[in-house]
Amino acid sequence: AQSVAQPEDQVNVAEGNPLTVKCTYSVSGNPYLFWYVQYPNRGLQFLLKYITGDNLVKGSYGFEAEFNKSQTSFHLKKPSALVSDSALYFCAVRAYGGATNKLIFGTGTLLAVQP
């Protein structure tokens, strides 16, 4: 079955330290991968995507993600965390199925950045 997994419910990091939010996927065909962020009482906001090309993708707010085909991973990273980065982060992958093509979202990882 096609799926996406975010193994950590929560990630805690001190402000100024690097952060990583993990995502692994399983799809048939070439993956389309996305990261979205959700702040409290708001809709999701697009951060970045990988379709093809360079394995390191740069996105909004200083975030980047590395596509690793052999490990089927697409981890989200930032060199220096800010308190304002605290939010819920979702990884998503396009699942193939003809009329049922859709985005599958992970369960989300809550990022808490301590001052």
Place this chain on the structure above:
Amino acid sequence: DSGVTQTPKHLITATGQRVTLRCSPRSGDLSVYWYQQSLDQGLQFLIQYYNGEERAKGNILERFSAQQFPDLHSELNLSSLELGDSALYFCASSVGGLGYEQYFGPGTRLTVT
């Protein structure tokens, strides 16, 4: 502000009732998606429309239906409501299909009592 608008913001209704949620996509976007977000189910894709036609279907119940109108706004109809339908319902839009980033509205919080 994503440019996607949803009304109403909050909706409280009783079991067995029917409600309609409305979404206006960003200007220029042809695709509209509906999602349901709840604590136990997470974020679930319901249905996608592209330029007025149904393009993809996800975990949408038969009691739920949607449509996209010629002006590209969309409505999600939920009928015979049950307590378990209480959730946050998001609409998102994109220029094209699933390879494009989606822009999410602020959501409609539905409470079924």
